[in-house]
Amino acid sequence: MMLVGSMVTLGRPRRYVSEDKRINMGKIEMAEGIKDKVAIIGMGCTEFGELWNKSAEDLMVDAFKECIEDAGVEKKDIQAAWLGVHFEEQSVGKGATSLALTLKLPFIPVTRVDNFCATGTEALRGACYAVASGAYNIALALGVEKLKDTGYGGLPGFRNLMGPKNTLIMPKFTAPGAFAMMATKYFAVYGLSPDEGKRMLSKVSVKSHHNGALNPKAHLRREVTEEQIMNAPIIAWPLGLFDCCGVSDGSAAAIVTRADMTKNFRADPVYIKSLQIALSSGEELMYTKWDGAHVETGYRAGALAYNEAGIKDPRKEVSMAEVHDCFSITEAVTMEDLQFSLRGRVKDDIEAGRFNLDGEQPIQPDGGLKCFGHPIGASGLRMMYEMYKQLQGKAQQPERQLKNPKIGLTHNMGGFPAMNVVSVAIVGL
């Protein structure tokens, strides 16, 4: 784009799309999209947890071994690879060489991607686009994060999240604090008292802990009660300990191929229906129209993904989802952003048990970030691993297996509610 003089407009002026209006995709010339062009033929996922005896490199090898075995391919068949890692300074260092060196990939193209908490999904997106373009036939996406070498709880400092300039003007915030502000605002906008609001959120965590307790790969495998959650120490008002996801180490990987080549590998591949991301434009952070009680990018990325996947009624058509429950409030708001629940009404659905393992639309069937923790680069692929296994009817522990899921959705949100990236991936049989 050329900027000439002072009267140039960037892009077409557009109306602010408020959260209750649907994006009219009809007026925008849509690309053909990724639907059914690429399939996942193999996945691997490590146990997640405080893995004091495993390095990031160990985790890469563990995820890769399971993945390649599941896909039934050999290392030499992989033509390109994408590595997702966010806090590289904590573990593998910069660039993509860590993946190539660790797996001894034979001089193939390897690319490292980072896009906050959507990093794992970005690795998958890179691999899928490469295959869809015809540049490669088989590609690997691997996400990894080793968070437990910092010496303290929570994520490493956000000091440079927005670069040194912003560090000089912004509060020394943490992730719980940044998301707690959305809970404060959600309660205020929808007239919930702190007690009512916290009670609603506690049910989100009860459900995820129930699911996580059943999952051998989860980090936190213990049921908790609403009362425990309500009475837990406050991390960032109004969020308490159990409103926050864990911090853990882990890795997950996927091998993708062109849809027309899947027969060479397996009978039950999982097809990519949509891969979309949306990033904040600055309106939420610096303009005054955002209501602070929803994530605009979540709604936008969801709408783009539904359009790409041809989904008209997400509440009915999406069988299950793994969404970015870094905090209980994030999951609650995401149910509304993804149009599973009406605006301001997620409480009704939570209370009706809609999102429970045995509900109409199970959310976090594997236990979510709540129980897996959030090794940033790995999370998106860990979520996809659960969708992949559920669609194939191969969830570990039979009591976790959902009945005939058709469409699975993963959702990552990176950054904080006022400035972030959201990815939405939709897969199906």
Added chain:
Amino acid sequence: MNHNTIFLSVGFLGTFPAPGENAVANYDEDTLSMAVAADIDCLSGMERERVDGLYLATTSQPYLLRQNSAIVATALDLQPGIRTADFVGSTKAGTSALLSACDAVKGETSSSILVCASDCRLSKPGSSQEPLYGDGAAALLVGRDDVIATFEGSYSVSYDFPDRWRAAGEKFEHAWEDRFIRDEGYARMIPEVISGLLKKYNLNINDFAKMAYPCLYAREHSAIAKRLGIEAGRIQDTLLDKIGDTGSASPLMMLAAALEDAKPGDNILVVSFGNGGDALFFKVTEGIKRLADRRGVKKNLASKKELASYEKYLAFRNLAPMDLGMRAEESVRTPMSTLFRERKSILSLCGSKCKRCGTPQYPAQRVCVNPDCGAVDEMESYRFSDKNGIIFTYTGDNLAASIDPPAIYGFVDFEGGGRFWFDLTDCDLDSVKVGMPVQMTFRRRYVDDASGVYGYSWKATPIRV
């Protein structure tokens, strides 16, 4: 902080309990932040654009090299075409700065000089200075038009009087025996400088409606009045038992307090003490009646908040090592070239306002944030520091490293437009509500020990009444 709070904690060292309290800066306040606060109060109702000089007096300047007054001027978003100067090294620096400003305006080299004196002095825990010293700042605008008091004259004495001293590199000051300071210092030099002024201008002691002169020792303060024949009603309160001795700020603060109660025609005498002293003679004009309402001494004292924990005070002043967790130990290295390039954003709290759609935005943008506008490079500078706002949302964060947890921060929606997020200070979490009105305040945000840099920027605070 009540003197008894100090006594209960360090009285075992042999200090004596004395009634009263002293002003203690919050953990994020220091000499420069208080100077900015006093300047903003002083400038209310005034045109900032007309200020062509800023003098800062202090004995507790954060920087020995990097002009402290220039930082204050930048925080105030004053024009670069001004004269700035630091007056340091003595508690009479406040009156030195004021005299220099009066001379410059009289000599017509400047037309409007903002003079502020600010001190936030560290005292050794358990020292006799600890309850005597207070943190504070005062500011006066010296100009030609619409003045509230005219500068009528001055008299100064200078001695190398070694009552207190602090060598380069030292954290705490040293003091000689109180009796020496009292007898050879206050008792001799205050009468000397006052008598000198009376003689110079052929005045009588009770020609002054208010006489503001310092003395750390209350009994001696009264004795000086008696010796000079000052009538009781003409003695200006030293504020020692309410604020404490604010060092270089003390005489200016007493002058500000005297002006709050003054009527046209009053003569006011202001005296400083420190290596001798200065006496300044002002005459109040009719202009005092037209002066816009401001916080001044009275309102600030009326909205004080008690610090009941001496341990917290030690932590705030970094007088005792506190464990803030490893999260607090992540190193920052302040990029100075960034700091300079972005000074309008960081120190002046200026953003931009779109000339096409009128949307204020912070930090300054080149591409308008209003999605319906989209203008590029059609911005003008827009100052947010003097705009109030409301809390859009907030949290109290117990995980974030803070010397005063929880770290309270939130989004502010500014009146007239614009939104950003800021730390909140001078408040308790329980008192913060969505929709609560706030104003902006300049604070020290961090200390970058490795670079020797004090990081300043703006925070939001509930509007003080």
